[in-house]
Amino acid sequence: MLDVGTALGQLFHDPDFCSELTRNFETRRTSQCHVSDICSGTEYQKIAATGYCQSPWNVTFTLNVDGVSVFNTSRSGSLWSVYLSVNELSARSPHSLKNSILYALWFAPGKPPIQALLQPLMMQLQTLSSEGVVFQTAAGLQVCRAKLVLITCDLPARALLLGMKNHNGICACCYCYHRGVTIGDDHLHRYWPYERNAEGRSHESVIADVKEASESNVPCNGMFPVASPLLAARGFDLVNGVAVDWMHVICLGVVRSMLENWLNGKSERFYIGDKVGFLDSRLLSICPPVAIHRPPRSLKEMSIWKANELRSWLFHWSLPFLRGILPAEYFVHYALLVVACRLLSNAHVTSEQIILARQHLLKFYQVYELLYGIKSTTMKLHLLQHLSDVVEKWGSLWAYSCFWFESLNGMLKKFVHGTRYVTSQVASAIATLKAVPDMLPALPEESLTFPVGRLATKLGLFQSLIDHQESFHVSVVTDQYIDSLNCLLRRQNVAELTYGSLVKTASKLKVAGRVLHAKSNRTT
Numbered sequence: 001m002l003d004v005g006t007a008l009g010q011l012f013h014d015p016d017f018c019s020e021l022t023r024n025f026e027t028r029r030t031s032q033c034h035v036s037d038i039c040s041g042t043e044y045q046k047i048a049a050t051g052y053c054q055s056p057w058n059v060t061f062t063l064n065v066d067g068v069s070v071f072n073t074s075r076s077g078s079l080w081s082v083y084l085s086v087n088e089l090s091a092r093s094p095h096s097l098k099n100s101i102l103y104a105l106w107f108a109p110g111k112p113p114i115q116a117l118l119q120p121l122m123m124q125l126q127t128l129s130s131e132g133v134v135f136q137t138a139a140g141l142q143v144c145r146a147k148l149v150l151i152t153c154d155l156p157a158r159a160l161l162l163g164m165k166n167h168n169g170i171c172a173c174c175y176c177y178h179r180g181v182t183i184g185d186d187h188l189h190r191y192w193p194y195e196r197n198a199e200g201r202s203h204e205s206v207i208a209d210v211k212e213a214s215e216s217n218v219p220c221n222g223m224f225p226v227a228s229p230l231l232a233a234r235g236f237d238l239v240n241g242v243a244v245d246w247m248h249v250i251c252l253g254v255v256r257s258m259l260e261n262w263l264n265g266k267s268e269r270f271y272i273g274d275k276v277g278f279l280d281s282r283l284l285s286i287c288p289p290v291a292i293h294r295p296p297r298s299l300k301e302m303s304i305w306k307a308n309e310l311r312s313w314l315f316h317w318s319l320p321f322l323r324g325i326l327p328a329e330y331f332v333h334y335a336l337l338v339v340a341c342r343l344l345s346n347a348h349v350t351s352e353q354i355i356l357a358r359q360h361l362l363k364f365y366q367v368y369e370l371l372y373g374i375k376s377t378t379m380k381l382h383l384l385q386h387l388s389d390v391v392e393k394w395g396s397l398w399a400y401s402c403f404w405f406e407s408l409n410g411m412l413k414k415f416v417h418g419t420r421y422v423t424s425q426v427a428s429a430i431a432t433l434k435a436v437p438d439m440l441p442a443l444p445e446e447s448l449t450f451p452v453g454r455l456a457t458k459l460g461l462f463q464s465l466i467d468h469q470e471s472f473h474v475s476v477v478t479d480q481y482i483d484s485l486n487c488l489l490r491r492q493n494v495a496e497l498t499y500g501s502l503v504k505t506a507s508k509l510k511v512a513g514r515v516l517h518a519k520s521n522r523t524t
Helices: 004-012 015-028 042-049 114-130 155-162 203-216 246-264 273-283 299-304 307-322 328-344 351-372 384-394 403-414 422-442 445-449 451-461 479-491
Strands: 059-069 078-086 100-108 133-137 140-144 146-151 508-511 514-517
Touching (some): 004 015, 004 100, 042 146, 042 384, 059 155, 078 403, 100 422, 246 273, 246 299, 246 307, 273 299, 307 328
Parallel strands (some): 059 146
Antiparallel strands (some): 059 078
């Protein structure tokens, strides 16, 4: 475990870190009509209204907790990491290794004892929130205060942090009191069909549920008797302070689930598994632009696709390839998800785009059970209902995505070279990497041309792990496809889609050896 105050003080010794904080502080003082990063969301604005953000040196943290397998067998254990990232930095900076605080590492079989792991952190954050840490600048001594405002993680880690049931338990949604339904007598699997008037949770109601669970020693509304360690974080909201991570919920969740249905549901109307050869011939002929780091892989390997491959499929490959392959109502239903995710992941998201995305996601959720059956309505599908609200509160989907934290964890795996003292191996490597930039000025200029100098320079760059937000699509949703889905929407008493409401934008693709260009005709 690390002393957060000391780590924060080391960050302020970096002139680039300080200059970026002050520059972004001035930018935030100008009014904006859109949301982009975390600092532009309504929840951050509430914090700013209290006067906390009047100083450019006061910062807020996003917390990420996740486990990663470092060996081929899970019996050897998993490496769990606890990261803190500074929200006030620009989009490229907060999630790089240079500007992230790796608070703790834990390696053992099973899940970590979350109270023992995070309770010391919460105590440190209480002190930092009230007293702060003193550091030296060109203008003299300054005081930095820090507080935790947001957590982002996958569903198992979220349940662990909040002290609530996992995603297959009753009342497992951290935003509302949807109880879920079970089928049959075993009650082993819980499903989450659309519920029109599910009551929303609040910070106060969660605390009341925890108190009731503690008194009765029985879980209450999904909350366990053991209180979340986050309750000790001053000012942290147990409902509004939880982000929906679109990497796990959408890319690895809903998108992968739909692909599995299409490719494996042989007796269903949406089955396209017999057309994999044709789709692969088109998919594997694509030469993607440099912004897309992974070239497409065969649909036969879909079960091992990485999250960024599923993201590329969602945004770029799927709609042009599935047109004419999927039945019309299934195609337009899927297009609702694509358009909504694209709108909510833009660099700047307007209030009109949030409203349109909310409408699309609601229609997508409402019709999903009718098209794919109740057994396909998972917790990750249910969380789409809350996605637009989270974007409104905390900014675009990329601002708190786990993509960059997963990249950092992937880096940690490379630091492990033996089965003993895993955490010590990683901690030693991290300390070495962080020390390299301070060593660079001491190297003679001529030594930078040698291999050791080039390596030191490369390690000192600490480039951000954020992926560029791609902004090209293919216009494939026509009015006749919308008509097909509207028939289903009417049966469900859901407002119908309007013509032209789905995205139509420019693209550049290479299909079957031909490069196709289109002029922009964006209508969103």
